[in-house]
Amino acid sequence: MTEHPRAPGMRDVAALAGVSHQTVSRVINGHPSIRESTRLRVLDAMQQLHYRPNRAARALVTSRSRTIGILSTSAAALYGPVSSIGAIQDAGRTAGYYIAVAQLSDLTPASIAAGLDHLLAQSVEGLIVIAPQEVVLEQLERARLDVPYVTLLGGPSSTARELSVDQVAGARAATRHLVSAGHRRIVHLSGPLDWFEAQARVQGYRAELESAGLEPLPAPEGAWTAESGYRLALAALTDPEVTAVFASNDQMALGVYHAAHELGRRIPEDVSVIGFDDIPEAAHYWPPLTTVLQDFTQLGRRSVENLVAEIEGGAEPTAVSLMPDLVVRASTAPVGSAGAGLHASPDVGGSA
Structure with a gap:
């Protein structure tokens, strides 16, 4: 042998x-x-x-596991959560920590409790939660965790354990960009409203239009997918007075492109389109997509820094809110233009 x-x-x-x-x-x-x-x-x-x-x-x-747990939803396949998880893993290794991931198959209380139990059974020293839904936060409160934790991507109100990108500011910047181009009937295609980000983007859209003296249109609810954006845009773009669409993420914006092409409405000559997230493919849509950039990598890195500081030094948790940036490309243009696209980006703010 x-x-x-x-x-x-x-x-x-x-x-x-x-x-x-x-x-x-x-x-x-x-x-x-x-x-x-x-x-x-x-x-x-x-x-x-x-x-x-x-x-x-x-x-x-x-007597230490040097392990940080990540609790994420099954929607973690979306660009934002994937980017944050990658950054957390890199930052964790640099800090000398292992990373354990529990992905929730659904958002029932039993599934969330099972995910938490799975991570706690590995003696994690801290938790990062990438599951921005109310039911998840409720279960965290009920669990009475005895380890530090932080939540990513934002809740209904800022807490000391929340790290987020200012979704309202991003949505207002996107809407303001369209208003400044002369658009008056702007439709917002919402993401799923059980997500805090989707709620905040609807809030920002409405607030910006109201501040400009314009009436917000109904914001139909979608599902973060191109297919969802396509279906919602087919209905929204039958109104010839709608000259701009703000999609709640870039995948939905891709569906808007499909619907506009099918309806014979040119982008940006007949309708301007703006997304949210700035996925890598957004620059390669045709025309290239105007969108709102979120720094998911910094969000993940900062979450590890905050958590390790609390684990190792007893630092008090502090909220972090990063400002998004508007990235202007060729999918938006002034009303009635020849499609030249806007090139001046309003000052949204720098990252915190």
Whole structure:
């Protein structure tokens, strides 16, 4: 029978680095007394030997799992949550933490409780919640968590544990851009209204039109998908007086493009279209899509920074609200223009 070679251990690393195995242990556990030159020598030896510390053994010794849990909805396949999760994983590794993800198959109280139990059973030291629905926040309150947590993407009101992009400001900037181009009948295609972001974007759309002395139109509810945007736009664009559409995300805006083409309405000559998120494909729509940029990467990174500061230093949780940016491309133009597109971007604000 062929014997498999023994996996390298801590003493092998110590021998190669010319240090004691206690020193290797201190490097692995981030002990502050280790000189930088020694730390680098140990890390180099670990890399040469392909040595990976035993996570379970280290947890027994240190009484810490160094694990952060992510609780996300099944809609985490959307661009925003995916980007934030990727940034959280990168920032977590940099900070020396493992990342465990529990994705909710549905939003029933039982499913949410099961997701939380799954993460807590892994002895997570903190939680990041990417599930911006009221039922999830209610379950968090009922769970009486004994670990720090933060929520991403915004709730109905700002709390100390919330990190978000200002959705109302983004929606107002999008609507203001269209109003400044002379559009007077602007329809907003809403995302699913059990999402806080969708609610906030409807709020911003209405507030901006009212401040301009214009009457908001009904905002039909969609489902974040291109198919949803297509169906809603087919109905909205039958009104010839509607000259602009603000879609609640870029996927819905893609559906608006399809509907406009099917109805023979040119973008932006006959109808201006604006989205939200600035997915990578938005610059490659034809015409390229005007949209609202959210910095999901910074949101994920800041969530880890805040959580680690609370876990390791007992820092008080502080709310973070990032300002979005309007990205002006060729899908918007002044009413009655030849389709030249607008090139001046209103000042929405910089990231916090």
